Amino acid sequence: MxxxxxxxxxxxxxxxxxxxxxxxxxxxxxxxxxxxQIHFASNLEEASLLIDKYTPHVVFLDIQLKGELGxxxxxxLPPNTHTVIVSAYPEYALQAIKMExxxxxLKPISExxxxxxxxxxxxxxxxxxxxENALGNKTSLVIxxxxxxxxxxxxxxxxxxxxxxxxxxITAQKEHLISKTLKVLSPSLPSHFVRVHRSYLVPVDQIxxxxxxxxxLKNGKNIALSKTGxxxxxxxxxxx
Numbered sequence: 001m002x003x004x005x006x007x008x009x010x011x012x013x014x015x016x017x018x019x020x021x022x023x024x025x026x027x028x029x030x031x032x033x034x035x036x037q038i039h040f041a042s043n044l045e046e047a048s049l050l051i052d053k054y055t056p057h058v059v060f061l062d063i064q065l066k067g068e069l070g071x072x073x074x075x076x077l078p079p080n081t082h083t084v085i086v087s088a089y090p091e092y093a094l095q096a097i098k099m100e101x102x103x104x105x106l107k108p109i110s111e112x113x114x115x116x117x118x119x120x121x122x123x124x125x126x127x128x129x130x131x132e133n134a135l136g137n138k139t140s141l142v143i144x145x146x147x148x149x150x151x152x153x154x155x156x157x158x159x160x161x162x163x164x165x166x167x168x169x170i171t172a173q174k175e176h177l178i179s180k181t182l183k184v185l186s187p188s189l190p191s192h193f194v195r196v197h198r199s200y201l202v203p204v205d206q207i208x209x210x211x212x213x214x215x216x217l218k219n220g221k222n223i224a225l226s227k228t229g230x231x232x233x234x235x236x237x238x239x240x
Contacts, residue, residue: 006034008125011056013047013073014040014086015065019107023060023086026114034118044068048076055228056081058102058121063087074099078228079198082124082183084117100183125187141188143169143178152176154190158219160201172219196229204233 004027012023020040027035039054041047043065050056051073061083063070070085071092077083085096088107096104102124103117140153156171162182169176178185182201186193192204196215200223209216210233215225225233 004028004032004036004038006032006036008035008057008121009037009039009054010035010058010060011039011041011047011050011054012060013042013044013065013070014060014062015042015068016062017042019062019086022107022109026109026111030111030114031118034121044070044073047073051076051078051081055231057125058082058084060084060086063089063092071095071099079182079195079226080228080232082121084121100181123187124183141169143176145176145178150176154193154203157189157193157203158206158217159203159221159223160185160189160193162199194229194232196233197224197226200224200229207233 010027012020014020014023020042024038024040027038037054039050039056041050055078057080059073059077059081061070061073063085064087074083083099083101085092085101085104086107086109087104090106093104102120105113105117140151141157143150143152152169152171156173158170158172160182161168161170163177165179165181167178167180167182167185169178182195186195186201189201193201194204196202202215202217202223206217206219207215208218210225210230212230213225215223217223
């Protein structure tokens, strides 16, 4: 087994030990440079406790558990956590799409399936690159509106709001609607854009004040602040 030394934390939820062992094996063999920790849960209660304690970046989720459905865990996941379905049943694919899962792996997992998954995680999260390498010298976001490429400077963005399968990019001049979710859009933005809530991405330099459950932007807009978002903000400001 390879030693894990990557930046990400994984949670594997499966009610069968063989299922947990299988995912753990592939992580250690094919992605030791991606993951640094793996935590295992056999039911929803264990998984919820581990999520609160470790805030995993990626959750490997079995669907049919003993007396439970793995999908129930989705409401407990922090906004920045990404889901990979690992199941013997293909019929849950539509529900998985609605959850914006990174991938849907059918048991038994093959080496090629897991390698494809690793590439998708890298693309989705962008965490294996430094912000400088990931964005280069980019200072703007280019979006498509009515068949035209529109350049939106990062410094003009006051916040980004989820709108179903779309995102609203708010500037002082205009509101732009793009056909990307916050999860998909996030890697295209600089590191000072923080997911403060399931529905909001905010550049730190636009924040005037924040309290336990909300923040106020410099433009006067009040935005909901989740427990996980508050921890990320406190970390970015060096607050313990």
